[in-house]
Structure formats: structure tokens, C-alpha cells
Amino acid sequence: MKAQSLIIVVLSVALLFAVIKIVTSKATTVAGNAADAVISNIMTRTSIRSFTDESLTGEQIETLLKAGMAAPSAVNKQPWKFIVVKNREFLKRIADTLPNTRLTTAACAIVVCGDMTKTLDGVARDFWIHDCSAATENILLAAHAMGVGAVWAGIFPNPDRVSQLRGLIDIPESLIPLCVVALGHPAENPEPKDKWNPENYMVID
Numbered sequence: 119m120k121a122q123s124l125i126i127v128v129l130s131v132a133l134l135f136a137v138i139k140i141v142t143s144k145a146t147t148v149a150g151n152a153a154d155a156v157i158s159n160i161m162t163r164t165s166i167r168s169f170t171d172e173s174l175t176g177e178q179i180e181t182l183l184k185a186g187m188a189a190p191s192a193v194n195k196q197p198w199k200f201i202v203v204k205n206r207e208f209l210k211r212i213a214d215t216l217p218n219t220r221l222t223t224a225a226c227a228i229v230v231c232g233d234m235t236k237t238l239d240g241v242a243r244d245f246w247i248h249d250c251s252a253a254t255e256n257i258l259l260a261a262h263a264m265g266v267g268a269v270w271a272g273i274f275p276n277p278d279r280v281s282q283l284r285g286l287i288d289i290p291e292s293l294i295p296l297c298v299v300a301l302g303h304p305a306e307n308p309e310p311k312d313k314w315n316p317e318n319y320m321v322i323d
């Protein structure tokens with residue numbers, strides 16, 4: 119009887135270890151696959167400048183905005199405002215005046231603005247540019263993951279582009295437009311560029 123109990127205890131412990139091993143190895147695989155998917159999304163993103171006439175859903179636009187707002191920002195100030203332009207007439211006007219924005223066929227645009235009422239003070243003020251750039255990249259990566267095409271078009275610090283854009287859409291004085299993200303369903307399929315260049319990094323051991 120004693121020997122039987124001992125065998126049961128040993129087998130139970132062995133079973134417990136086996137279950138723990140299976141569960142943890144599964145967790146590692148899921149995490150590994152998720153990491154692969156994220157890295158692959160980063161490596162395969164490429165600028166899309168030509169779009170079909172299919173529009174984006176409200177849900178898709180909200181996901182893109184959530185991705186933008188999930189970006190890191192200095193002291194978590196979140197000094198940004200996202201202006202979504204869906205109106206075709208406005209998109210055309212911006213495209214005509216600022217052809218670099220690639221809005222001719224875009225379904226919509228997100229104008230990423232720095233909100234000067236939320237910046238840090240003094241020399242840290244310009245961290246808004248980092249913050250809004252991080253938000254913009256998040257939008258591009260989220261778009262790519264969703265099969266939506268996107269391109270980042272620079273506005274600030276070009277003063278002409280900033281004032282031209284201000285003349286086209288109603289941007290409050292407290293906001294500075296950093297860039298326009300053109301969005302839509304891709305009508306082109308360019309190869310992602312291989313930018314890996316070992317000369318572009320250094321290691322300090």
C-alpha cells in the first residue's frame with residue numbers, strides 16, 4: 119500500500135511537471151510568433167502613394183488614431199492633435215496645393231499636429247516633434263498591419279508648407295501641423311526597401 123502511494127505521488131509530480139512544461143513551451147511559442155509578426159510588420163512596411171477608390175471604415179480610422187495615441191511622449195505630455203480629413207473636396211485642395219502629400223487618390227488623411235498648449239517648457243518644448251513623429255510611425259505601422267496603405271508627408275519645419283496647409287483647412291493657431299499621413303487601400307505593391315546597413319551603427323562596449 120505504501121509503495122502504491124509512493125508511485126502515485128511520483129507519477130502525480132511527473133504529470134504536474136509535464137503539464138507545466140507543455141503550458142510554458144506553448145506560451146513561449148505564442149510570444150515568439152507574436153514577436154515575429156511584429157518584426158515582420160516593421161520590416162515589410164513601405165510607403166504607398168497610390169490608392170483605390172475604396173474608403174476606410176470608421177472603425178479602421180479609430181484604430182489608426184488609437185495607434186497614434188499609444189505612442190510614447192516626453193513626460194507623457196501627449197502634445198498632439200490628429201485632424202482626420204475625409205472630405206473629398208478638402209483632400210483635393212490639399213493635393214493640388216501640396217502635391218507632396220500624395221492625396222490625389224487617398225481615401226482620407228490624418229494631419230498630425232503638435233499641440234503647443236501641451237508641450238514641455240523651455241528647451242524641452244521641441245520634444246513635441248519627437249512625440250508626434252512617434253505617433254506618426256505608429257499610425258503607419260498600424261495601417262500596414264491592417265492592409266491599409268499610407269505615406270508620411272512632411273509639413274513642418276517648412277514654413278511655406280505650414281502656412282499653405284493652414285490656408286486650406288481650419289487649423290487652430292495653437293496647433294502646428296507636423297505632417298500629413300495619406301491613407302487608403304493600396305493600388306500599388308512596391309517592394310519594401312532593404313535599409314540594413316552595418317555602417318549605420320556603432321557599438322560602444
Ligand SMILES: Cc1cc2nc3c(=O)[nH]c(=O)nc-3n(C[C@H](O)[C@H](O)[C@H](O)COP(=O)(O)O)c2cc1C
Pocket residue numbers: 163164165166167218219220269270271272310311
Ligand atoms: C519626415 C518625413 C517626411 C516625408 N515627406 C514625404 C513627402 O513629402 N512626400 C512623400 O511622398 N513621401 C515622404 N516621406 C516618405 C519617404 O519618402 C519614405 O519614407 C522613404 O522614401 C523611405 O521609403 P519607405 O517609407 O517605403 O520605407 C517622408 C518621410 C518622412 C519620415
